[in-house]
Amino acid sequence: MNRPVINTYFLPDLIPAGATMAPTAVVIDVLRATTTAAAALAAGAAGLIPVETVEEARALAEQLTPRPLLGGERQGLPISGFDLGNSPASYDDRVRDRWIVFTTTNGTRAIHACRGCRRVLLAAFVNLSVVVDRLVGLDRVDIVCAGTGGRIPLEDVLCAGALLDLWTDGEPDNWQLDDGSLLALDAWQRHARHWTGRTWLVDRLRLSQGGRNLTEIGQEADIELAATIDAHPVVPEWHWPANRIVRAD
Numbered sequence: 001m002n003r004p005v006i007n008t009y010f011l012p013d014l015i016p017a018g019a020t021m022a023p024t025a026v027v028i029d030v031l032r033a034t035t036t037a038a039a040a041l042a043a044g045a046a047g048l049i050p051v052e053t054v055e056e057a058r059a060l061a062e063q064l065t066p067r068p069l070l071g072g073e074r075q076g077l078p079i080s081g082f083d084l085g086n087s088p089a090s091y092d093d094r095v096r097d098r099w100i101v102f103t104t105t106n107g108t109r110a111i112h113a114c115r116g117c118r119r120v121l122l123a124a125f126v127n128l129s130v131v132v133d134r135l136v137g138l139d140r141v142d143i144v145c146a147g148t149g150g151r152i153p154l155e156d157v158l159c160a161g162a163l164l165d166l167w168t169d170g171e172p173d174n175w176q177l178d179d180g181s182l183l184a185l186d187a188w189q190r191h192a193r194h195w196t197g198r199t200w201l202v203d204r205l206r207l208s209q210g211g212r213n214l215t216e217i218g219q220e221a222d223i224e225l226a227a228t229i230d231a232h233p234v235v236p237e238w239h240w241p242a243n244r245i246v247r248a249d
C-alpha cells in the first residue's frame, strides 16, 4: 500500500523555491482569514475573491457588476471604505448571495503561494472535520500555514496538527509525514492530552502572536469563535486562475 505523503510548511516562505507542490494544498490561517472564509460561505456568501493589496481590492470592486462587498484587514483592523473587516462574526446575513473581494495581511498571500496546486482547500478549526473528509484517499497533500508577519504561527501549527491527528486516526505510521507534519502532530497531541474542553484551545490561541494582536485591538472575541471546532462545516476551495473561493463541490 502506498503511504500518502504529507508536507507541512509553517510559513509560505518555507516552501522551497522551485519545489513541485502536491496536487492538493490545505491553507490554514486560524486567526483569521480561513476561519472568516468558512464563516462567510456558511452564511451564504456567493464566494470570495482573495487579492493581495488594498489597491487591487478597490480597483477590482469598481470593475465588477454587481458591485461586490469589500472585506479584510490591515493590522487586524477594518480598512477604510471597506464594507467588512476580518472578524468572522461580521460575515452574517449581510453577505448572503454576495461576492466579497477579500484582502488580509498573511492569509491571502498564503493562498496565492499555492498557485502551483490543482486544488487548494482552506482549513481552520471551524471546519476541521469536513476538510479532513475531503482529504481521505489522497496520496499527496501540502499543508501551508499563513503565519503572522513572517513568524511561525502557534495557532496554525496546532490546527495542522489537529487535522493530521484526525486524518491519520492514530496510525501516523501509515503516512509519510515530513518533519513539519510530525512537529505539528506532536504539538497538537501533547496539548490535546490535557484537553479539558474548549477553554484550553481558546487559552492557547490567546497566547499566540495572532491572538495577542487581536487582544491588543479589542477583538479577542474572535479567538473564541476561531476555537469553535466544526462550527462552520463548509470547505472553501480556491480556484486559480479564476481566483475565486467557493464551496468545494
Ligand code: MLT
Residues within 6 Å of the ligand: 029, 031, 032, 033, 034, 073, 075, 076, 077, 086, 104, 105, 106, 107, 108, 146, 148
Ligand atoms: C491575516 O491574514 O494576516 C489575518 O487573517 C490577520 C487578522 O485577521 O487579523
